[in-house]
Amino acid sequence: MKFNFSYTIDALPRLLEGALITIEIAAIGFILSLTIGTLITVFRTVIQSRLLNAILAVYISFIRGTPLLIQIFLVYYALPAIDFLPGPGELRIDMGPVTAGIVAITLNSVAFVTEILRGGLAAIHKGQYEAASALGLRNYPLWRKVILPQLFMKTIPPLVSEFTQVLKATPLLAMITVVELMRVSQQIFSANYHPVEVLLGAFVIYFLICFVVSRSSILLEQRFAVRRF
Amino acid sequence: MDLDFKIILDWWPLILDGFKLTLVIVFGAILLGIPLGGLLAFGRQSRFKIISISATAFIELFRNTPFMIQVFLLFYVLPFYGIRIPANIVGIIGLALFGSVYYAEIIRAGIDAIPRGQLESARSTGMSYWQSMTNIVLPQTMRIILPPIGNQTLSLVKESSILSTITVQELTMSALIVQGQTFRPFEVFIVITLLYWGVNELIATCLRIYERRLKRRSTLVLAGTSSNQRLS
């Protein structure tokens, strides 16, 4: 069999559409995860609860210790199987594949994001809290104006890296019928019997997306570091 | 909600086979991946431009693409060139290639952590670069890279679940089969999850013990240099 580049070209428009879905899903998932992760981080620092930290530790250990694919299956297949109402009547959580996919990815990413933020927080001098409190800043303004900006500036590289991980996780959603780039590729080559050409196109698109994102980390750092005085 | 864990017992042989295959595949991937990672690590530093560029390109390609598409390509490309390999072997190769890239970085960091003086003192006796590496530098490197290598192995265990998408009958595939036969996704996936989690925690715990032992002998890395001397 000879490699026929025209199949790659022909597949491109649909592949790019799929890529768009991939990026959207990854973006939504990551933004959610960042938001929730930040809230959790603030919460656990303000409310120093052993119980909370223990629960989080178990949660993080679970997420980091099991394959993402299994987590996705758990959310999509296992969760709807649970009937929360004993006896007559049913209460189930039923989600479409896209929703389930985003939920699974978010739940997964939150574990890593909280760890990243926790590490970044530890690197911020305790004096920051004291100085800000002394100036009369409490809670919300303290966090918003003093701590969080520093935290995010410090953690840009690992956060961008985590976003790249999320991007690389999206193809797994093809296994629960989400039509992103991977699934689109499968649809195309199962019709034209040229998997190599089509997959190569998808491969290159994935590479470009991830490569650009990971390189942008440096640019982001520069942009936000300008504010240093 | 009625749970029926008995079906797990019925299907246990299949699940166990999947579990064993997962371990075999990961083991094979480590066996292939670490030497390959070493080659990449040294290749990147090569004075021959063509080698260093190839190594860097390889690393960038495999770091910036999802594992799933790597194995899919591998799965379909090989028959394209007339090479017929069973899916399990394709899985091992794919996982090894994926892992090698991260192993390369770990090995490089490990070598750089060894003080330059170690290489210099070896070379000043007349040892060749490779003699110095194998006798003096790499043995020291091995000791310190074990924790990150262990962590990467954990990552490989998790990534191995993706091999279910190319018909490899490892643990995740077993779960899907049993689920398809029994229509009891909850029980099946819970058990599979616990198996993965268990393996992970086991490896992680072993690593923690090793790291603690290493900390006590952390002086080993700096021993033989002036920064670690007794006062007698």
Added chain:
Amino acid sequence: MNAVDQPLIELSGIRKTFGEIVALDGVDLSVARGEVVCIVGPSGCGKSTLLRTINWLEVPDSGQIVLEGNSVGTVVKANGKISLQSAKDLNKIRSRMGMVFQQFNLWPHLSVLENVARAQKIVLRIPQKDAELTAYSCLSQVGLSDKTGALPDQLSGGQQQRVAIARALSMNPTLMLMDEPTSALDPELVGDVLGVLQKLAEDGMTMVIVTHELGFAAKFADRIVFMDRGLIVEEGVPQQILQNPETDRLKLFLKQLGEMNLAHS
């Protein structure tokens, strides 16, 4: 001129720059067999760099180094062109020189005995048993025959440096290079190492030592070489250098060293 009169090692026109910085600005140095030469000078003068070019750990930009009639690092081809020496030849000639480092650089994963035996086995292809015998004898020479089974991190700095010297001696070198052998040692341990060096000097070993220990140099050096800013400024017998310095730079150096010693005492 017969072989006895020929210098053991000869450096000519050694130049070395690190980017913008000129570390060595055309240095010539000859060392006769059995001679002990101490190189001194302010920090940054290039003395360590010069020492390290002798066994090609630093590659000079230009210049030639000849050890016992054999070229180090470069070869002059039949057509007069200079090219880099083959790795094999370079390794071979390096094995004729022993080097001792400021940071000792013992191999922490090997026992003391193995530290001294390993290079013999690999480079000189001496079998295990013979290598260990030689190692044992070298360790006795430096007074550490009771530490053969120990690991480097179990020894004091002075002991580690003596093992390093034994390691260098085990290769039966014609020349010993020492890069500030006592600078990283606590003062009370310096004496042990100097004692070993003294013995080596008395036994006729050719040595080139970069050092701050002017006391040692005064007693055991045949010649002191004073360097500053990449050049040899003055050289001569210890008495002349230390008692009757000619150049202003040397006078300044000695004065500063004297002030430093006063400040410490």
